[in-house]
Amino acid sequence: MDDILIRNVRPFGGETRDLYILDGRFADSRAGKPAVEIDGSGYVALPGLVEAHTHLDKTLVGMDWFENRVGPTRNERIIADRQAKRELGIDARRQSARQILQTLAFGVLHIRSHVDVDTEIGLANVEGVIETRNAFRDLVDVQVVAFPQSGMLVREGTLDLMEAALKAGADIVGGIDPASIDRNPVRHLDAIFALADRYGKPIDIHLHEPGELGAFCLELIAERTRALSMQGKVMVSHAYCLGMLDAPRQRMLIDMLAAEEIAVMTVGSPSAPALPLRAMREAGIVMASGSDGIQGTWEPWGNGDMLERAKYLAQRNGMTNDVDLAEAARICTFGGAECMALEDYGLSSGCHGDVVLVPARTLAEAVALTPQRRTVIRRGRIMVRDGVPSGKLPNVG
Amino acid sequence: MDDILIRNVRPFGGETRDLYILDGRFADSRAGKPAVEIDGSGYVALPGLVEAHTHLDKTLVGMDWFENRVGPTRNERIIADRQAKRELGIDARRQSARQILQTLAFGVLHIRSHVDVDTEIGLANVEGVIETRNAFRDLVDVQVVAFPQSGMLVREGTLDLMEAALKAGADIVGGIDPASIDRNPVRHLDAIFALADRYGKPIDIHLHEPGELGAFCLELIAERTRALSMQGKVMVSHAYCLGMLDAPRQRMLIDMLAAEEIAVMTVGSPSAPALPLRAMREAGIVMASGSDGIQGTWEPWGNGDMLERAKYLAQRNGMTNDVDLAEAARICTFGGAECMALEDYGLSSGCHGDVVLVPARTLAEAVALTPQRRTVIRRGRIMVRDGVPSGKLPNVG
Missing domain, CATH: 3.20.20.140 (Metal-dependent hydrolases)
Structure with a gap:
């Protein structure tokens, strides 16, 4: 699990801002330099x-x-x-x-x-x-x-x-x-x-x-x-x-x-x-x-x-x-x-650090065109980067 | 326009066979060696x-x-x-x-x-x-x-x-x-x-x-x-x-x-x-x-x-x-x-040499899963190969 700074994304299609994941959860502050920085390119950020x-x-x-x-x-x-x-x-x-x-x-x-x-x-x-x-x-x-x-x-x-x-x-x-x-x-x-x-x-x-x-x-x-x-x-x-x-x-x-x-x-x-x-x-x-x-x-x-x-x-x-x-x-x-009664779900501070970056200019575009080259992060762990699964994921054939 | 032999495809999901395009049209015979051979890998072949x-x-x-x-x-x-x-x-x-x-x-x-x-x-x-x-x-x-x-x-x-x-x-x-x-x-x-x-x-x-x-x-x-x-x-x-x-x-x-x-x-x-x-x-x-x-x-x-x-x-x-x-x-x-009253349409001998190869095992799979890495040939000219457009296509920005 890494501390991650995701720059320049649109949480649920809103205004662009940065997201910060600390110890597997979203945080407001960014004390110290994060281990990983991601350029969000203005993409739409969705919770899992x-x-x-x-x-x-x-x-x-x-x-x-x-x-x-x-x-x-x-x-x-x-x-x-x-x-x-x-x-x-x-x-x-x-x-x-x-x-x-x-x-x-x-x-x-x-x-x-x-x-x-x-x-x-x-x-x-x-x-x-x-x-x-x-x-x-x-x-x-x-x-x-x-x-x-x-x-x-x-x-x-x-x-x-x-x-x-x-x-x-x-x-x-x-x-x-x-x-x-x-x-x-x-x-x-x-x-x-x-x-x-x-x-x-x-x-x-x-x-x-x-x-x-x-x-x-x-x-x-x-x-x-x-x-x-x-x-x-x-x-x-x-x-x-x-x-x-x-x-x-x-x-x-x-x-x-x-x-x-x-x-x-x-x-x-x-x-x-x-x-x-x-x-x-x-x-x-x-x-x-x-x-x-x-x-x-x-x-x-x-x-x-x-x-x-x-x-x-x-x-x-x-x-x-x-x-x-x-x-x-x-x-x-x-x-x-x-x-599903999921706890601590969402992109707000304190929620689990789960986020999906979708290469789209607006939330509507994300839904209408469903772009595929997404980045998927769970609890501060990068699972998929620009559509490419992390090498650490299991292989089930 | 090239003479093309496409080996091992399933025309409209039927039995596997070879397709031959001569002078821009499907032909039965294959007199001479074709300029281009394509391995169809058992894919489904559709007309345009x-x-x-x-x-x-x-x-x-x-x-x-x-x-x-x-x-x-x-x-x-x-x-x-x-x-x-x-x-x-x-x-x-x-x-x-x-x-x-x-x-x-x-x-x-x-x-x-x-x-x-x-x-x-x-x-x-x-x-x-x-x-x-x-x-x-x-x-x-x-x-x-x-x-x-x-x-x-x-x-x-x-x-x-x-x-x-x-x-x-x-x-x-x-x-x-x-x-x-x-x-x-x-x-x-x-x-x-x-x-x-x-x-x-x-x-x-x-x-x-x-x-x-x-x-x-x-x-x-x-x-x-x-x-x-x-x-x-x-x-x-x-x-x-x-x-x-x-x-x-x-x-x-x-x-x-x-x-x-x-x-x-x-x-x-x-x-x-x-x-x-x-x-x-x-x-x-x-x-x-x-x-x-x-x-x-x-x-x-x-x-x-x-x-x-x-x-x-x-x-x-x-x-x-x-x-x-x-x-x-x-x-x-x-x-x-x-x-649309198209003439000479289809995969039969004499029809225009237009064909779309879809990487699917059956016609039903081609429809249900709509695989994207297709090969597209028109009048014996390869327009797209395994999903990659030919460099000769125009660029309209």
């Missing part, structure tokens, strides 16, 4: 990008091309996904390491990953990702969600495995479509809230349920959040239903989520409903974004760059002016950090 | 990418960052766009050259550009783009559409300017939202069809009109296409209305467009309605795609890569399997070529 929703255990990055012959329904995809885990021998430890190193070069320093738990693979994926998390502790923060991808109630034994995953080190209780996949929304939600309550863990639930079915599930989630005083500890991922209802009904649900401090994660997928981002922000809902799976059996694309994700969010929502682009960047940094 | 809808005259590539404070409506954007042309001094000749050279590196060898004609700038933009077209004749095909961006009937004198644009060398008669912008769909369409008929030119009309208003305009377009026997010479760009109607009504309109051989261009924008691509293809409608404006006052993003555009199309339409990705690639190559 936040990947709030991905699937580290299932990316196929670096593997043979997967010829996708899968149909369009969620169920066809879940079956294909489970089959691929079996037949392709996806090694969760290795694949999570590959994705983490790939996205580190973009400046992604905080990752929440859902990790499959099911009656076929058991805890293998959770153990693999936790192994990587521990090995990479000095490079990136990883939160592991015990995720019942194939259903929980419909596959007996899954709930026990989720509990075992928490004991093995998973940080968060996951869930998925309590009605359309698990066929019993009340029992599903009761079970995961009870588990979260018993272990003192947050909840992060995949909710693709459409329209009023999704709205009903949101209500059930809010009721349980309130009953267990879990405000600020629940995130709903996707929440497509919010983009499928008329404005008054949207408003009711938004107010309900805001009252229970339930966060929402949206990836801004071009083929999924667009959420009412502006109304959600104005109501004070904390929002995060993520890449979802990259280069897997679900979707063939994706690189895990959370600055490009900000562009996707903006594109999906017709956010084309500079103020809107800054808001998209905020969701992929500060918004994600709040959802 | 086709940009069927852009605005070469208005990109801000290479200029100062434009701080966009524009509101979301089409009218606000048109006004901001006209103001920017005036205040930023956008030089259509220089800017079109910049975009062409940027996209040549991706393998874009055929471009249809709408070019603004209005009562403020007159023919300046048309003349500027035509100057670039002529200067770059050996690099890329450019078709110029005389485009009444600010309205035609509502700004008196615009129709005369469009006629003057045709006389100055524009190839195609443009049009825009005959109801919502020009306030008189019948008169607008009568005027542009009469102009096209008189000069023997094709038509390409921007149609953003929503729902049943758009459907009515499509009907008017089909009626005029039939009356003037212009089948195969009319393209509708965007045609959002097709994505806004229920399935039976969609079907009626699709059948009508197919009967009159009216082509459709869609950019697959994440924030615009998705068209029923599968039903349109099955009905035999020829489809093309384009980048629309890149890095301009309308939208801050975009690089003009038509392979990335294929990915956008696929993402917008939930086309995730390999067959669907190939279809997206087809729209951005053969589909565009048919819409």
Whole structure:
């Protein structure tokens, strides 16, 4: 860890100034001569990008091309996904390491990953990702969600495995479509809230349920959040239903989520409903974004760059002016950090000395053009310089 | 122009074979030793990418960052766009050259550009783009559409300017939202069809009109296409209305467009309605795609890569399997070529010796990951080798 002076950068696109990192944290003063000086060239400085929703255990990055012959329904995809885990021998430890190193070069320093738990693979994926998390502790923060991808109630034994995953080190209780996949929304939600309550863990639930079915599930989630005083500890991922209802009904649900401090994660997928981002922000809902799976059996694309994700969010929502682009960047940094309850996050004095320098003249340009030759510093340690990874980073092949 | 042997490539993702270019065209035989041999490394070989809808005259590539404070409506954007042309001094000749050279590196060898004609700038933009077209004749095909961006009937004198644009060398008669912008769909369409008929030119009309208003305009377009026997010479760009109607009504309109051989261009924008691509293809409608404006006052993003555009199309339409990705690639190559009536297009013997080598194992991977280090050959001349432009390309600053 070096003391670093970064001259002439624009923190989150603001006025140019210098940043000083001392003992791994941002500092105001610059007592003494820093060990390292970096000419920031007026570039935009961002705090570490936040990947709030991905699937580290299932990316196929670096593997043979997967010829996708899968149909369009969620169920066809879940079956294909489970089959691929079996037949392709996806090694969760290795694949999570590959994705983490790939996205580190973009400046992604905080990752929440859902990790499959099911009656076929058991805890293998959770153990693999936790192994990587521990090995990479000095490079990136990883939160592991015990995720019942194939259903929980419909596959007996899954709930026990989720509990075992928490004991093995998973940080968060996951869930998925309590009605359309698990066929019993009340029992599903009761079970995961009870588990979260018993272990003192947050909840992060995949909710693709459409329209009023999704709205009903949101209500059930809010009721349980309130009953267990879990405000600020629940995130709903996707929440497509919010983009499928008329404005008054949207408003009711938004107010309900805001009252229970339930966060929402949206990836801004071009083929999924667009959420009412502006109304959600104005109501004070904390929002995060993520890449979802990259280069897997679900979707063939994706690189895990959370600055490009900000562009996707903006594109999906017709956010084309500079103020809107800054808001998209905020969701992929500060918004994600709040959802993940990261401490000492940001570019202010006292915060962890994490920063991403993006060669762009304004924050809007950084989002719109997502330049690649970035410099990434974590806790005062230079990980990537002008797009070139430090020689000290591990090589996972 | 050299005779070239390209070993070991996958034409449009098919079985690996060699390609031979003789006197600027693909040939079966390889009499004699070619002057140049290229190791194709099993890469995917595509014909020249086709940009069927852009605005070469208005990109801000290479200029100062434009701080966009524009509101979301089409009218606000048109006004901001006209103001920017005036205040930023956008030089259509220089800017079109910049975009062409940027996209040549991706393998874009055929471009249809709408070019603004209005009562403020007159023919300046048309003349500027035509100057670039002529200067770059050996690099890329450019078709110029005389485009009444600010309205035609509502700004008196615009129709005369469009006629003057045709006389100055524009190839195609443009049009825009005959109801919502020009306030008189019948008169607008009568005027542009009469102009096209008189000069023997094709038509390409921007149609953003929503729902049943758009459907009515499509009907008017089909009626005029039939009356003037212009089948195969009319393209509708965007045609959002097709994505806004229920399935039976969609079907009626699709059948009508197919009967009159009216082509459709869609950019697959994440924030615009998705068209029923599968039903349109099955009905035999020829489809093309384009980048629309890149890095301009309308939208801050975009690089003009038509392979990335294929990915956008696929993402917008939930086309995730390999067959669907190939279809997206087809729209951005053969589909565009048919819409633009390009002759001798493709990788078959006798076609122009234009080819783009993409470092990917399959066509689906080429679309999903859009690798950048491409090799681009036009008429047997190597323009770009492994992502590095030939030193012989012009420098436009």
